[in-house]
Amino acid sequence: MAVALALLALVLAAVACVLALLTWRRVRPDGDLGVPPDLVGLRREVAALKAEAGGALRHLAVVRYDAFDEMGGGLSWSLALLDDGGDGVVLTSIRGRNEARTYAKSIAGWRSEQDLSPEEVEAVDHARAAG
Template sequence: MAAVLALLALVVALAALGVALAGRRTPPARDDLDTVPEDVLGLRQEVAALRAEAAGALRHLGIVRYDAFSDVGGRLSWSVALLDDRGDGVVLTAIHGRSEARSYAKSIASWTCDQPLSPEEQDAVTSARA
């Protein structure tokens, strides 16, 4: 989350710098990087690094709440998918019954799982992908 906020702050700073520079002179050609101020080049490098780092962040979230058993209400059972941009991550499931609770974790790679997913777990992955 901090990386996303930092990326947003850098984008706003670049936009403000672009507006300030546009009022003083015409922008340099994209292939003429010698005329670009050094601090702008540094900011571009930082933005590129933050984008690369954010690609591996768990940014896709899908959660499904449900009643796992007919005699237990309140939608206390849930499945949550936490995935990055490549669809890699985990699905966590907690099933709550009247006298016990169980939890499960299943690895996800490229939006799929080697183990069978319950319908609720699949719904969580689908929701995270949307």
């Protein structure tokens, strides 16, 4: 009797495995054991978002300094705002005793056609290293 029950259990287990395999192949007709299609689509979407975000201003750095000896507190600053390709702008505000001047210089490929001050170069270098 015990042998008959064991054989019956073995047959039922084999039938359950066959049914599970057939159901799985119906859900996955290609029979691919790799990444499910929904994850493939997700990976494509993430790659597209990464490519799109390459133009975002993600490399940022601020350098504060005293432009003049008579001023204190590091009220002058240079701010680099750059994308992954090193394109963007450096903004500089130089604070004097009676006035403040602001400058904007374009950056392409981590370089500028205009002369950069040492503080502006430092801001670009920090922004590049931060990314």
